[in-house]
Amino acid sequence: MTTARRYEPATVTIKKGGTVTFSNDSEEPHSVTAYEGRIPADTRYFSTGDFSTEEQARDNVAETLVQNGDTFEITLTKPGVYEYFCIPHESQGMKGEIVVES
C-alpha cells in the first residue's frame, strides 16, 4: 500500500496455499477488503478487521484500517481470482486482485 493510494503490485499471482502479505508503506491508513461477489464461490470472505461480510466491513471502516508500518496477511487455498479494495480510497481506484493458481 503506497502513498499514491495504490496496491503495488495491483495483481499478485500465487500458488494455492500461498500467503500474501500487505504492508502499509504510506502515512495514511488503508483497508484490504474483498468484494464479496468477486471471490471464488464457497470461499471464506476476508477483510482487514476480520469481518465476515463486505457490508459489515463497510459499516465499520475504522476497524478495517491498517496503519503505517503495519501488515496484513492472508493465506488462500482455493484457486481463482480474489478482487479487493481499500474502503476509504475505493472511489480513487485503490483496488487489486490476487490470482491463486492450482
Ligand SMILES: [Cu+2]
Ligand atoms: Cu487506501
